Each structure stands twice: as structure tokens, then as C-alpha cells.
Amino acid sequence: MTFHSRRRFLGAAAAASALPAFVGEARAETANTGQPAVRLSPTVLRWLDGQPPARFEGATLGVPWPRGAMKPGAKPGQALRFAIAGEGGHLAVQSWPLAYWPDGSLKWTAHAVAGGRPAGYMTLQPGATPAAGTVSVKQGTSQVTVTSRDLVWTIPTSGAHLVTTASRGGRVTLRDLRLVALRQDGPEPEGAGTVTRQPFTSRTSRVTVEQTGPVRAVVKIDGTHTGHGRDWLPFSVRLYFYAGSDSVRIVHSFIYDGDPARDFIAGLGVTATVPLSDASHDRHVRFSGEGIGVWGEAVRPVTGLRRDPGQAWREAQIAGQALPPLAGMAKAVQDGLQWVPEWGDFSLSQPTPDGFTVRKRTGSGRAWIDSNAGTRTNGLAYVGGASGGVALGLKDFWQRAPTQLDVRRAASEAAELTAWLYSPNAPAMDMRSYRGLDGMDTHEKQIAGLNITYEDYEAGWDSSVGVARTSELQLWVLGGTPSHEAFSGMAEQVANPARLVVAPQRIHECGVFGDWDVARADTPARKMVEDWLTFQLDQYLVEREQHRWYGFWSYGDVMHAYDGDRHMWRYDIGGYAWDNSELSTDLWLWYSFLRTGRADIFKFAEAMTRHTGEVDVYHLGRFKGFGTRHGVQHWSDSSKQPRVSNAAYRRIYYFLTADERTGDLMRELLESDADLHKVDISRKLPPSAARETPSGLVNAAFGTMWGSLVAAWLAEWERTNDPRWRDKIVNGMESIGRLKRRWFAASAPYDPRTGKFSGPGEHVAISQLNGVFGVVEMSSELLTLVDVPAYRTAWLEYCRYYNAPVKELVGLLGKDPGGRAQEDSHSRLTAYAAWHERDRALALRAWRELLGNGGFLTRERTRRVDGPAVLRPLVEQPGIGTNGAAQRSLAAIQNLALVGGSLDEAMRAAGILR
Template structure:
């Protein structure tokens, strides 16, 4: 048996160790210790980190910067919160100010993650985040003053008034003393039936926001955050609960709005006709000095005046036309050509404007003079950026909606621009589109018994039971940006603002900087420096690029769907199986979210970040129930995101949100993880294994129910870990440890697979003498969680049990029989299960076991026949709706798990990869 010390270092690992050893100590800086305790994560050497380089996610600085918040990890033992409980950092001399706070802690109490908010305005190619003895405040800091009936936020020369209750989220905003916006509120339109084509006459009623609770979460000086909770109210009914956060940054003229709502209606009779955010804009300029702007395709902008002076039969003079096109006040009218000056009253005033994007590939732009008059077509295009402006030369409001065309059907409206008060509205669901229909896609269709449902499951892979395909309780989060401006922005400025809406500027730290801190378990930085690594890195890249391509090829867009991917490809139709039961929407099966986030951690690629971000926004909201009988659980893969009747904690899994949370400090995702803390108790109320054979051991009794280690406990434990990290509360550590150690105390340990679980203590009980193996037990993040937890929690019995399971799960049958007395079967997906072998090899420093890891991994179809399975092919002509590039027989299950195994194996036993690949004939 080879020893680990005899294995050569890969170039990536050698470079890492060299760079790590060159970093200076931090003993001179306040709150920083001069040494770090050891981590056991592979390939990491905990070292103090003095200066942290911040890069832009998109490499180049943005043309417009409205401020940003990001997370930074620290090696264990490096950074300690001072007694003052205040963290101070700078970006260097003459750089923007930074506001910093703790985000997570190591078990020894030192800081694991810190969050940092940077003021808007100035940018640079990169900055260095440095610990400081005191804060550097922005020249025009954000300030918050709290009163009984309102909260006043001041940012530069802009003042925002936030009521503590009532209809408005923001009552008013003044810029340089001028009232520029008022009455920001939420609106919803309910229809009592589907569209008239289906049922005939329908009626519509309007609802508006009713704020019931306001919480000030941060007060500046760089960033202030206010959370507002409430419902949509009207006609004696309160429904559609919402949670909205308002983010104010120093150096910015805007407020970022994160809007989350929960669908709590009855799908058969509550149809959402429209859902939006609206505000009023005082229009004080003459109508020829009032302007409307819409961001179009790319950097394109459409802009016109309420009363245009261009294109007239008579020429007013070039200076007047130039000023109006530029959004400036016209010169004194005395200089205007007399026929035009005398005839201004006869030029129509255009009061209403609408840009509707009802499909991802097309938008229309229309305008009319006023309500009751006909609309005329103004223009059209493919994909609008999602930003409007309404106002005049004296000031106005710009309102934008992120992921605009991706979330179609959406709409941007200006109403009454020719009156004293214009309305601007961002419709998250356009009222001119078909209604939002939350009904199930299918009926009972004869499946009225358990046996028939099981038969259907066998054919379509759909777990169906009437009444369990319910959308009530799911949620959706949208992001908006609202500017209060002192004048009409130029076309170029509006284009820059639209870019900020569509792709917000983000600051990040390099993959190597994250990796050296020992966070998120077993991974390393992407490195194709050896033939074996190049083989795997190329295969990983092919699959990532294909999924990015598939989202566009097959239009994985829409209000409820954007961010998800499909489950299995149908090569015969050259389509994904969008209409075939459990083969349709993926809903995080098998750990797709983790695959994307680990891919970003390794590469730093902006396109992967945004793909993963959209998935986190989707899977944490739409695929999970936030209220009702299924609260805390997600829905298994299906034709609709809520249609499958299997409700599982493996879908609501906090492990799928945790990486994004720490990278961004996103409060909404933090809320979603916190929602899951007591979801283990709901296992007694929701039978998540209804289509599986029952046994007496699985029956719930009092405070006990049989719980699987991987698919259930392993998913729920991620929420406890996140809460322990975020708060340092030992209750969650103890619950994690007790669960781990109780598994280790069972007779068959991890091979028991499942055991009675005590909700009150978090412990598994009973002898655990039966063997129960399922390949699914390791597919939903428990492998990643175990790797992390064993570096954080002292649980020797669990460590022994997990290492045993890792060594034997994919072992030869004779070894398994020697251990268990029989071959229990169930040990599927050997290639992806190889990462457990790799973990055992790394921990034991066992070269023979490391080589076995690669032999198991190389059984994958992805690497056979010269990688034929990963060779894209073009399909065109009459065989497809549009030309496409496909990977035949693509399966998200296989892709996600294979990729996670490749990532973990390279981190754990990468030193033996080339030797094993040569022996397998995969490289020369």
C-alpha cells in the first residue's frame, strides 16, 4: 500500500502552498491573531490573510456603480471580533467607504465570513480589502432616523420617508428639496376565473399593499436596510403575504427593492391578473420638457417627449430638437420658429406608454394620448433590459426590473405623463398577458387508488396523488431598482443604469482566496495543468457550457420557471421531457445547485454565478412551501414545479442556498434557510415515502418517526449548520453533534440507512441492526455536509461510521459481505459514489484506495469511447423548431453527480489522477 507522502504534489497544489506561505502575518492588526488552527479540508493550509484583493465579477469595472454587498471568508483562527463588536475595513486611500459586519463564525469563535457593503459612485479595476483600526465614513453617509409613524432615510441630497404602517412602502422621496417621487406601493389584480376564452365572463378586483410590520435591519453609514412585511389588501380580504427589503447605499441615488410574495390563494378561483410595484412622479415641467425613456435591446434606448417638437411639419429650430432629444429643457421659446411656437397647443400630448415583454423573444412598445383613446404601436424588439424613466428636465424617476425578459410576461408602464402626477409601474406579471394560472396541469385521470398511482409512477416517473399537486404556499422573489433623479438622464446614462438593473455589479474574491480558508468542504481551484486534470476539466466545462446553452435553446424562462433546468433529455424529439411526469423540471435533483456553486467557486466564471444565482432564487422559493401543510418541504421533479406529490426536505435543503448566502450576504436567502430550522418536526405530518413499501419500523409513534440519514437528516442538518455558523448558538451545534453520534452508535451505523428519530433531541434511537442501502442516501448534499461537519464538530463515533461507509459503499462484493454478512444491494451509481472512496483514501493516506477511487470513477459513460457522450452535435432543418446543439441522452442527475464527484475526487486524491488515467488508457 502506497503512503500519501510518496504521492507527488499537483502543480495547482504546489502553487497554492507556495503562495500561502508567502502571506504576511496579521498580529499587528486589531482583532487579528497571528496564527490559525488547523483545518482538515484537503489541499488547504490555514494561513493569515492580510490583504484581500476584490475583483469585479465581470472583470471590468461597471460604468455605473450603485453600491454592492459581498462576503469574504477567513481561515480558522485568523480574525476575531473585537470587544467593541465592530469590524473596520478599508479599500485603501481615496477609495469608497466600507461598512462591515460578521456573517459567520468558526467553532473557536473566530470569524469565518464577514460581510462588506461598498458605497456607490467611484470604481477602480480592483481594490484591496484591509483591516483597519477605525472606519472610514463616506462623505455623504446614509443616515436613518426612526419615529413612531415614519422612518427617514437620508442619502446625500435625497431623503426617503418610509411609513411604519399603511399602504405605502415609501411615502415620498425628495431630491435636493424637490418632491420627486411619492406613494410607492404594491398592487395586485385578482381574476375570479381563467381567461374568458375558457369560462366566459370573469370579474377583476384590485388589491394594494398593507404594511403590518417594519424592521430597520441596518442604519448606515454605507448601507441602510429596512424590511417591510404585510399583505395585499382589498375588498375585505388580505392575501398574498409579502416581504420587501429596501436597500439604500451612500453614493447612490437609488433604492434597491427585493420583493418576495407568497401565493396563498385557491388555485381554482384565485387567478392573478397582474402583480406590480408602482409609484407616482410629480410632473412640474411643461409637457414639451417631460420625457419618457425605455431601455431596449442591449445598450439601446427609446426616448420621446410627452409633447414632441421633432418631426413636425414646421421646423422649430435645431437647438430645440437637440435639447428635447437629449432630455434637456428647451431654450427660451422666444427663439423658437413662430409657426411652431404659436402651434404648440395643437401638438398631441402623449400621456400613456407601455413596454410589454410577454415572451422571452419579443416586446412591443405602445403609447396613447390618454385613457379612452386608442393605443398606437411605437416600436418593438426582442429582449428589453427592463428599465423606464418618467419625468422632466427638473427631475423624475427611473424604475427597473431585474431578469426582465427572462421572467416574461412582464410590463413597464407610464400613465398620465401629461398630468400633474404620472404613475410608473413595473409589472412582475403583466395584466395584458394571460392570467397566472396555478391550477394543476392534470386531473385525477383514473388514479384513485394507491395501486394505480404506483402504476402511473412506473410509466411516467410521476408521483401523483390528487390534492398534493397544490401550488398554495410557494413563493417568488424579484429584484428592482428605483432611482430618484434630478433631471432626465442621457441615453448613455440610461443604458448604464439598465446594465446595472440587468446585471448588477458585484465584487468577489478569487477562487484561490476562498479555497485557502477551508470553507465548503472538498474542492480545489480549476487547474488543467496535468493530462489527467485536463481530461476532467474539459469534461466539466463541456457540461457546464451545454447547460448554459440549453437554457437559451429550450427557453427555460418565465416567471415561475426561470432559474430551473430540466431533468432528462428526449433524444427522439430533440427536446427535454418537459411533459413527462417526473422527467420534466429538475427541482434540484440530484444536487444541481451544488454542482453549479462548486463550479463557480472553482472558476470564478460570471456566467456560472448568474446561472447559479437564478437557480438559488428559483429553487429556494418556487420549489419549496413556505406556508401550509407542506411548509418546510420542497417538491420532487415534475411537469409543474409543484405538481409531483412527493414533498421532501431534500429539495428545500439549505445546503443549496448556503454558498450563495455567504458569497453575497443576501438577507432573503438567509430568511429561507432560517425557515427550515424546525422542518424535521414536520416529518410526522407529511409522509415523504408514500409510494414506498411500509414496515412497522417506519410507522410514526409519538415523537418518533423513521428518518433516512441522507435524503432527510442530511438535508435538514444543513439549516442547523448555517444557523450555528451565523449566530454561534451552541444549541444547533449540539443538535448536529447528537444526530451524528447517534448514527455512529447504531449497530449498523451508516449502513442502517434509516432509524427512528426523536424530534425533541435530534437523536436516532433503536438498535439499528438492519442494513438499508440506497444510492440516493448520498446524493443530496450529505457527502458535502459530512466533509464540512467533521472539520467542525467533535464526533468520533460518526467519523468512524462515515469513514466505514465511505470505504465500503463501492467496495468489491466480497469486502461488503465480510463486513455486513451479506450483499445488501442498492449500491448504485458507483462512478459518482467514488468520491466517498476518495474521502476514505484521503483521510487514511491510502494510495491503493485512491487508485481504486479513480477506477470506480472511470466507469462513467462520460469518459468512454473517447468522450463520445460529451461530444455535442448540431441538429437543424425540419427535425427541430430551431437549430440547436445537443448532447444526446443528457441527464441532469448524471451530470450533476458526475461533476460533483470529479470536483471532490480531484481535491481529495488528485495526486494519483494521472497514474490512474494512464492505467485506464484515458491519457497517453
């Protein structure tokens, strides 16, 4: 048994027959599973970026626990007792259950950590008394009041405002926080012509207090944008308040529900009124600049004048402090100060990812004056004075361009501060289809088009109605104008929020998320595989930048396939353009982070989760609950499937962060199988592939449909311990296991009411797509959570025979059904069977299947391409493709975890190692 370690073999041998050994190399278990416990490492909280941040506004993280190790002690939403010990004492923390094991023990806990001075080293301690927090919530019929130290936020339960007032030390520093939108009735005119714009503002329909402190309070506000006799653009906004913080975190989500032909979004923003009482020379505006840079000026400057006011006055204004008494100022400046213009309006516009401009003017109806410009900014603005002010920032500011920050009427009694999620100075957002019917008016013509452009086009199925987008903002209520240094730290917090995480080894020890292990390069063979995995990840980071995968709707996604002739990704060729989670790109990134703890991969995966769960999925209308296959636009392909809306692609992020919005998205999918009959996914297949389905049932593929739906049910069962979802999962597993051909039937009539498949299942069909949309990962987890012998038999059979030699497959099925492909990515099925059946020869076969493909380990050289052949110099990997990168990487990750001990032997046999 050289293909796995002695420790893993002994652990497997001790496993109960009904519950197979965990496939990772280290897993903590309890006696009720029959598996030996693994010593759990201390729960050390570390900063994602490696070092404490300059500023910490509070954060929330998820922490896993081995099965049976932590008794629940609380129901969902109830408090748990944990403490965080850091440098200088205990930190305030608020804890609650996030997920449960089947035995009711805690699987994941969530922990909100108070803001303040960040510690470099922290440990989480169960059962201890946490330090006290300072956040409290008072609920009334007309308003909710959140108090944190000297900050008081008033949130109305109805009306136009998210926050009516925010007071600091008894002074109202912010008023009327609200959402704004601009509707344009047509696209930008081409030549002559006009369009009109209409303003809309938020209207609250429901306020829900989700947490009440003492460290974190969360208030969810639902509503629509209203104006001109119409409600549209439904929104959901969460406000997060942390003890020790002067800010509120805002998570803003909206759904596009307009008519793409006439409802163009010309601006989408969050705005607040800032009362001003200081003299105009003591009022200040700040914008974040490039890097750590800051642009800061006064409404009425006293520097640069013909007459010098004196050093003390100049230094005070540059620092954002109140000027010394004017009586001591140079008399010429005293007498002439009234003639110095007051600058009331300021604007930072980021129209593209590569440039921003700063302008100002004295007021409405006056000319704008160019101030300065730069490339990329962190997206934070401030307006206020010595007695207080407000800062508002937008995460992913330049990545989501066109964006904008505006200050208006700073010379009046109240300024307006707006963060534009979509800039009103950019061309209006165009949600129409990029193409017309173009003669594809019959099924045959649509198939012909699919065969040339890989786009599954069908008129009316390329609608953007129902897609959504989530943005994150940070808003500070301050007692004075921040220094340039403090403001720079705030801007970094906006662009790169400080995150706490636990180490990969600590996560792995808990046995969560199936088959993976911690990255290590302790043998020559493992080093070769790890180097290849790193190379692929690094190249995609390069690709995002050099091909500018940015923009309001697109940031977070990657492209599908590359065109080496043009040195471009195939952005304009049907189904080869945006990837839309095809072949589990999201899982590749998340498992890569779990193994490595790399901050850049976490942020890459986070941006993808924010994109794919919102933009690539419909949240209302006839396609609600389904996602769109890869295409030129994120909604352009007519194939609407649960394989894209798959909760498996959001679940890891949810448990690592306890992010409520991601939790909402997974819950949206719980009943989506009831709508499978609305979207006939097989309608483009040849007639011979169609199958008769009894009334009330739908023909559902095991991998692309059931395997995608089961992820949402698993997440809900974990989150609530509600057996209803466990039962629905088990119904599907048992019924697949009862079919004559089990997994090799590929699909069967499915009843959404029960989650069961039916029919004899005697036909044989193999689809390479069945195993590449998360069902491999789901099956690995489910078989450690529930005891379904029939499904285990069916799955192990499929794993052993999918890549088996034709003779063996014919011996099992009586014929060769064809349809097998992607031998390398399916090698992880072979590895799974090898580990669970203790089969060394099968383990070596798994590595041959992966290593034998030319795309793996060849590490195709990159090359620099420059000159007139390309728009800009780039580093190109000519044969790159996201399907291969994602699936080969996932296969390598799972193979290392399952049969990594046989890798050196396999490489020597293949002549790769000597």
C-alpha cells in the same frame, strides 16, 4: 504516497487525531487545531464581470477568513473595522460579522461598498478606519426616514405605501411607492364567457430597520395585499440604500396563498407616483431597448413637425434637457405648439422572452399607437422632466416574461410609473394543477402511474398554495432626465448588477465549504477532467437558451431528463420534467463557481438559488418547510421532502453575498423537522420497507432527511455561534455512530426535539439517494468543525465500503443488501476514505469508479439538429441528463481535491493516457 502532494501529506500528518486534516490542498489553520497555517493571499476585491461597470450603485459581498485568523471583536449585527483601498484613495465601506468558526473567530465578514465611481483595483484591509459614508436612519413611531446626501426617503410604519415621499434637494420627486396586484376570478374564457378583475394594494403590518448606515441602510417591510374585504398574497420587501447612490434596491418576495381554482393573478407590480411640474415638451419617457439601446421620447415632441423649431430646440429635447426659451423658437412652432398632441400613456410589454413592443397613446379611452418593437430589453423605464424624475427597473425582465413597464398620465400633474412583475396584458397566472385525477384513486394505481411516467401523483398533494417568488428591482430618484448614455448604463445595472467578489484561491485558502480546489489544468490528466467539467457547464448554458427555460415561475430551474426522439427535454413527462434540485444541481453550479470564478456560472447559480429556494419550497400551509420532487409543474409531484428545501443549496450563495432573503429562507427550515410526521415520505414504498417507529418519533433517512436538515442548523450555528444548533448537529452525529450498522442502517427513528436517532440500528439497508443530496458535502465540513469520533468512524466506514467489491461488503455486513448504484458519483466517498486513511490503492480505486463509467470523460459529441425535425435549430447532446451531469461533476470536483495527485497514474492504468 503519490496520490496527494507532499504538502498535503505533511499537513495531514501534523493534524491532531481528533481533528482530521483538511482535505483541500491549501488551508489556513491555527495552532489550536494542530495544523500548520497557510499564508493568506491579499484580500483583493474584483469585479465579477472582470471590468469596472459603467455605473455602480453600491454592493455587498461576503469575505471568508481562516479559522483563528480574525478575532470576532463584535457580535452578530455589530460593526467591524475594515477599510477598502482603491484607486485614488479609500472607499466607504460598512462591515459586520456574517459567520463564526467554532472557536469564535470570524469565518465570514460582510462588506457593503458605497456607490459612485468604480475603481478597477481594491483591497480589503482589516482593522483600518473606513472612509465615512453618508446614509443615516431616523426611526419614529409613524415613519422611518432614510437620508443620503440630498435624498430623503420617508417610509411609513403602516398603511398602503412602502415609501410616502422621496425628496431630492428638497423637491418631492416620488410619492406613494406601493405594491399592486390584480385578481381574476377565473381563467381566460374559452369561447364565450367573462371574468372579472379586482385590484389590490399593499398594506404594511410591520417595518423593521435592519441596518442604519453609514454606507448601507436596510429596511424590511412585511404585509399583505388588501382589497375587497380580503387580505392575501403576503409579501416581504427589503429596501436597500447605499451611500453614493441615487437609487434604492428593492427585493420583493411574496407567497401565493389563494385558491388556485378561483384566485388567478392577473397582474403583480410595483408602482410609484411621480409629480410633474415641467411643461409637457420638457417631460420625457425612457425605455431600455435591445442591448445598450434606448427608446426615448417627449410627452409633447417638437421634432418631426411640419415646421422646424430650430436645431437648439431639437437637440435639447432629444438630450432630455429643458428647451431653450420658447421666445427664440421659430414662430410657426411657437404658435402651433398647443396643437401638438400630448402623449400621456406609454407601455413596454415583454410577453415572451423573444419579443417586446413599445406603444403609446394620448390618454385613457384613446387608441394605442404602435411605436417600435425588439427582442429582449433590460427592463428599465423613466418618467420625469428637467426638474426631476424617477426610473424603475426589474431584473431578469425578459427571462421572467410576461413582464411590462407602464407610464400613465405623463401629461398630468402626476404620472404613474409601474414595473409589472407579471404583466396584466398576459393571460392570468394559472396556479391550478396541470392534470386531473385521471383514474388514480387508489394507492396501487398511483404506483402504476409512477412506474410509467415517474410522477408520484396523489390527489391534493399537487397544490401550489404556499410557493413563493422573489424579484429584484432598482428605483432611482433623479434631479433631471438622464441622457441616453446614462440611462443605458442604468439599465445595464438593473439587468446585470455590478458585483464584487474575491478570487477562488483566496476563498479556498480559508478552508470553507469542504472538499474542492481551484480549477487548473497543469497536467494532461487534469486538463481532460477540467475540459469535461467545462463542457458540461457550457452545454447547460446552451440548453437554457435553446429550450427557453424562462418564465415567471420557472426561470432559474433546469430540466431533468432528455428525450432524444423528440429532440426535447421531457417537459411533459411526470418526474422527468423540471429538476427541482434533484441530485444537488445547485451544489454543482456553486462549486463550479468557487473553483473557476466564472461570472456566467455565478449568474446561472444565482438564478437557480432564487428559484429553488422559493418556488420549489412551501412557505406556509401543511407542507411548510418541505420541497417538491421534480415534476411537470414545480409543485406537481406528491413527494414533499426536506431534500429539496435543503439549506445546503442556498448556503454558499448566502455567504458569498450576505443576501438577507436567502438568510430568511434558511431560517425558515430550522424547525421543519418537527413537521416530518405530517408528511409520510415512505407511504409509497412497498410494505416490506416500512418500519415500526415509536410514538413521537419519525423514521428518518440519514441522507435525504437528516443530511438536508443539518445544513440549516450548520448555517444558523455559523451565523449566530449559538451552541444550541451545534448540539443538535452533534446529537445526530453521535447517535448515528452508536447504531450497530451505523451509516449502513440508512435510517432510524428520529426525535425532532433532540435531533437524536434511536433504536439498535441492526438492520442493513443501502440507498443510492442517501449520498446525493448534500450530506457528503455537509459531512466533509462537519468533521472539520466538531469532534465526534463515532460519526467519523461511521462515515469513513460508509465511504470505504459503499463502492467496495461485493466480497468486502459481505465481509463487513454479513450479506449483500443490494441497493448500490451510481458507482461513479459515489467514487468521491472512496476518495474521501482514501485521503483520510492515507490509502493509495483506495485512491486509485476511486478514479477507476469514476473513469470506468461510460458517461464520464467520453464527452459525448454534440450535434446540430435543424430542419423540420425541430422547432428551431439546436445543438444537441443526445445522452444528456441532469442527474448524471450534476453528480459526476461533483464527484470529479471532490476527487480532484482529495486524490488529484493520483489522477495521471489512474488514467495511465486505464489506458486513457500513455
